[in-house]
Every structure is written in C-alpha cells, then in structure tokens.
Amino acid sequence: MSWRLLLGALLCVLAWESAALAEERHAVVIGNNRGEAGELPLRYAEADAEKMAGVLLDVGGVAAENLVLLQGADVEAVRRALVAVNERIRSGRPEEAVLIVYYSGHADENALHLGETALVLEELRGLVQGSAAAFRLLMVDACRSGGLTQVKGGRMVPPSTIFFRDDLVGQGMVYLSATAADEDAQESEEIRGSFFTHYLVTGLLGAADADEDGAVDLNEAYRFAYDNTLRASSRSLGGSQHPTFRQDIKGKGDIVLTRWSAPGDRAFIRFPPGETWLVIRDSAGGAIIAEVGAQDRQRTISVRPGQYFVRGRGSEALLEGTVEAQPGSTTDVAEASLERTAYARLVRKGGSQAPKVVHGLQLGYRLRSGLETNSTVCQGMFGGYSADLRAVTLIGRIGFCRGRFEIDSVDGRSREIDFELRVHKPIDVRWLTIDLGLGVALSLLRQELREPQLGGVLPLAETRDSFAFHGDLTLGLQYDFGPGFYIGVEGAAMLYLFEREQTDGSAELEAVFAARLGAIVGVRF
Secondary structure, three states: OOHHHHHHHHHHHHHHHHHHHHOEEEEEEEEOOOOOOOOOOOOOHHHHHHHHHHHHHHOOOEEEEEEEEEEOOOHHHHHHHHHHHHHHHHHOOHHHEEEEEEEEOEEOOOEEEEOOEEEEHHHHHHHHHOOOOOEEEEEEEOOOOOOOOOEEOOOOOOOOOOOOOOOOOOOEEEEEEOOOOOOOEEEEOOOOEEHHHHHHHHHHHHHOOOOOOOOEEHHHHHHHHHHHHHHHHOOOOOOOOOOEEEEEEOOOOOOEEEOOOOOOOOEEEEOOOOOEEEEEEOOOOOOEEEEEOOOOOOOEEEEOOEEEEEEEEOOOEEEEEEEEEOOOOEEEOOHHHOEEEEHHHHHHHOOOOOOOOEEEEEEEEEEEOOOOOOEOOEEEEEEEEEEEOOOOEEEEEEEEEEEEEEEOOEEEEEEEEEEEEEEEEEEEEOOEEEEEEEEEEEEEEEEEEEOOOOOOOOOEEEEEEEEEEEEEEEEEEEEEEOOOEEEEEEEEEEEEEEEEEOOOOOEEEEEEEEEEEEEEEEEEO
16 A cells, blocks of 8 residues: 555544544445336346445444345335334434435335335435434435336336435435436446446445545545446446435535545455456355446455455456455455456357457468469468457458469469458367358459560560459467467368360369468457
C-alpha cells in the first residue's frame, strides 16, 4: 500500500472504533427471485442480497445480531422484520442509529413483488422513513418492465418515478435506485448478478475510494455504481441504465458506508492497470465478489482471507489464475503467473467471457506445384482477412504467384491471381492449433510463350488467358506468440478445373491435381 493508504488505514481504525461507540448500524437485506404470476424468475436477486449482506457485515460496521437477511421471503416476513428492527432501534439509542434497507427483485410502479405477495411502496416508505433511526438508507435494485431476455423485473407499465416525501422523522434519508424513471434494471450472466448491485458492492469493497482515505462514503459509492452501471449496461440488449440518487440529510456531512482498509481479519488484493478484473471466490465457478475496471484509479480491494480466482480482460487476451489472500496483508496479482488465452481460442471455447467474433489479418508466402508437365513451382504472396467464430473460422484471401514452363522447346512464363474463400475448423491443443480447412477459389491464369532465340531476352510470341476453378483440402499448424500475433504453416491438396486449348484450336475441360505449401503470419484484433 502507499503511505497515504497506510495512513488512511490507521485513521480508519481510530475513526471506526470511536464511531462504533457512538453509532449502531442495523440492516434489513431482502432478495427474491420470484415475482407475480407471469413474471419470469430472476436468477441472481437472492445472490445479490447475500453479497450485500456480506459487505455490510465485513466492512460496513453492521454487527451480525443487527442484520436480517431475507431470501425468497413473502410480504409478511419482510413486514415483520422491518417492524422488529424499528422497535429495536426505538428501544435503544435511536439518535445514534443507522438503518440500511436493501431490496433486489421484481417490482412495478406501485409495489415490490415478493413472490405472489406485494409490498406496497407507500407502506415501505412508511416503514423506512418512520423509523426512529437518525439516518436511513433505502437501496432498491428493481424495475417495472421485463420484455427482454435478462432484463430484471416485472411487467410493462407507463413510465413513472418512485418518490418519497421529504418530511423526515430523523436527521437524514437517502434513496438509491438502480434505474431512472423509465428504465430496466438488468442482470448479467458474466458477472452473475445485476449490474447495479455488482458495482455497488465492488465500490464498497474499496474500488470507489476516490480520495484513498480508506473509507467509502455515500457519494463515492453512488458515483462509482452510476458510472460503471451506465458503461456496462450501454453495451447490453436492455440498453443504458442510469441509477438515481435522492437525499435529504440534515446536519450531517458525507455518510461513510464502509471502512474497507481497516486492518484485522481482512485481506487485500491489488491489481495491475490496463485490464478489467473480476474477483471470484474459490474457483472459476464460485461467487463473483467484485470487479476492478481498467480505468479505475483505486486498484486495491478488501476481501475475506482465502483463495480467489481472478480473471483479467485485456485488449488482446484473457488472463486467469488463482491468488491466495492472507489476512492483514496485500497480495499483488502478477500477470506473468496467470494463464493467458488469446481471444480467438476463447471464441472457439465459447462461454460468457467469449466475444462473438475475433477479426484478423493474414500475410503469407506459398509454393504450388506446376500445372504443366514441364513446369516449375508457382511461388508468390497472399493476403487475407479472417473472422474467428465459435464453430469455425471464415477466411477470404487474394493471392498471386508466378512460375515457368516449357512446351516443345518454347519457353513460357505462368502467372496466377486467385480469389479464395475458406472455412477452417481450428482444434486447440495446448500451445498449438491444428487447422483443418476447405477452400474454393476462382483464378485468372496467364501463359506467356516466347520464341527461342540465341542470347538476349526472348521476344513474346503469344499470350493465353483463361479462368480456372479450384478447390482444396488443407492441414495446418499455428502457434500464438506476442499480443494477438501468430505464425503458421499449411499444406493443401488441390484440384484445378480449366479449359486447355488443343492443337486444332478447340478447348477441352481438364482436371489437374496440384499440391501447395505455405507459411503464414497473422494478427487478431
């Protein structure tokens, strides 16, 4: 850690301990994957609630006895929990109490949908705003429309905004929503959760600490969640999602939500710049804990000690591996120790991390056996464009070669320009790729015959042009090196079909077999 972060951590310990004597935090965290009849079940709402509860317990200053986690509960269970927590606050020191309420699930403009039951928003407003706690924070990750796949929340209704009155009982009230008035809150398979909660949790674990004081306040958390939710959702099918923020705080400065850098049982992971990193508990199939963006200034996050799988997405490749986070220390993620997978291979493997297509350019040199009886090889260059898809690779090439031949003591020059379309099936084997291909092409063949002559340049006697069709079966090997670059070799068995002029001036269709060898260098982007 930097000296500034170390100083911030020390100050956080002192501030947290002194604040703990004067402030008692309570939280009710609710997640429900099920909505009303006709609403598609959500996949990650209950998991999002569990993540939020973990952050509040670990770095949010909420004691275990003061946190209620409800997953899949109906309206009666939620109502009883809120009433019980409010009663506990009222019987203690309400002037120093903080109440945090979080909900993830289905909703419409009138109510939260808790399975087949509904909690009317006006009642929720009364339960939260009517609390005797000095400060109340309500976070809602829900929406009212779900017409698209993986769009979170209920049915289509006219746009409306959820408002809460400003006649607050205590010293402060903040409302934090995952969306603007007429937008959808979205889930993502890649992060295994909703965009909003994912980035809010990440920010609370330290990524939102813009001033590096070891604490994340309300404004920092909101700004981080807003910027990243907007960025991620703008590339999704559901469209851009704009979290909203409303507050009425009397006599309070910035509200500190988490003190992520306080030493103790926590561990810290620091990430190198340049890539966007996902942090996953235990293994690749575990729960996603946080995300550190490529442009995020704060590169260190707070986690529970243990093993974590980290995945970094760079411009050319995916970096993956495990790190061990030790209590009270910072673990630096070293890119050299991680497995690097080029995106072309990732496309072929499939999965949520894979892009749909990887584009590339090729340049190569090749030799083809002659098409005449007494002819040399035809050698030349080719260039091409490739598109790596999940099942196959599509390639378009333009090539040129030239050679020599002899007919009845007449010296000749041959030239070929071909336009080629190819379909390849790459098979990745450790650090090599076996490439099986099928190609078809249209070629322009030119033969130049020259009269025999003693000394000097042979004068041009005749030029013959013809079109040819050819197909081939190809076997190749490729090796990836450097960021996005690869080299390869390939061999092909070819069949040419073209018309050959006969001595009587007629033309007959002729089939000629040929072989071709080539070397390739390419780049993917």
